[in-house]
Amino acid sequence: MARLTLEFPEHLFYYHTMMSVRTTDINGGGHLGNDNMISMISEARARFLYEARISEGRDANGIGYVATDLATTYKAEAFARDTLRFDLGLMDLNKYGGDIIFRVTRPADGKLIAMAKAGFVFFDYKAKKVTPIPEHVRAGLPAHINWVS
Template identity: 50%
Template sequence: MSRVDLELPDAFIYFTELDVRVSDINYGNHVGNDRMVSLLHEARLRFLREHDFGEFNIAGLGLIVTDLVVSFKAESFVGEVLTFHLGLTDFNKYGCDFIYRVENQADERVVALAKIGIVFFDYDERKIAQIPPVFLERCAPEQLAQ
């Protein structure tokens, strides 16, 4: 079976730390795959809040996840602190990819790599929309020069 090979950005532009809670642990006694997706979501929300956005409040638009890949590299356990490094890549007219490197804070061991593709969405019109310039201005100003 082939494995996913995620290309990491040249630089990560944001990081946040999250505690692994008992509710994040599955029957294997480590963070479950579904819980990792929730932790990635929390990291994305924190990034957006850092730029005065919310998932439903980016110049009147929201976000929709179009695809998701998580590649696990190590287990993580209750009580550990995970550092979520986040970068933005693969911009197009309607969205981009959020790329993550998740590390165990104690030993910097990589726990997971992930990619979440998003598009901007006009919930009133029920259709995808172009990336709002304010998102690029605050989150990816280098994209404005292209």
Template identity: 45%
Template sequence: MARVQLELPDEFTFSTTLDVRVTEINYGNHVGNDRMVSLLHEARLRFLREHGFGEFNIGGIGLMVSDLVVCFTAESFVGEVLTFHVGVTDFNKYGCDFIYSVENQAQEKQVVKAKTGIVFFDYDERKIAQVPRVFYERCAPQLLPQE
């Protein structure tokens, strides 16, 4: 079976650090894949908060994860500090990709490359919605569509 290939940019617009807690460790004595997804979620929430948003209020619209890719390049262990570099890319009418490069801070090595595809979602109407203009303005002004 072919391995998933995920290309990431050289630069990201946001970074945050998270400590690996004992609750992230699985029976292999390293961060479990399910726990890494939760850590990526936390990093995405911090990115959104940095821009004045929450998952359910981005210009009155929420977001929903539509796909996920996680490529592990090294193990992570309890007590380590991980730096999550986050950015947004690949916009379409209804969403974009959040991209992540996760590094072990002490060892200065990448441990995970990931992306979460998201769509904007009107939870009141229960349907997808267009990318709110305010999201472009705050998170990707260089990509702001012309009216």
């Protein structure tokens, strides 16, 4: 099976947040477990969406953000009490959604820990179908974002 490769242009990253690896995030191998890395990526995504004023819940019209997929590659181990930097950005945006991209590094030594990409769409829970990204969401994102029709 071919290995997954995730590489993203530097200019796509425009948000970051920091988190510490907890002792409870460590697995039997003595490093940050993949399940807990996914939880940290999810928390970074939630912080990113909050800062962009994008609710992960349904709005008054029944429209909500839905995660569609997640790809993650691990590059190095992280350990308890490591502070990790999560850089985030957007790419491959279209009428309905796109991808949030992640780069996870350890600032103490500059080591790349992981890369990830999480797909998303907006969903109309009343009509039970994918719906275009709400205009207020588009308006809340940086002007330099490239949209694909």
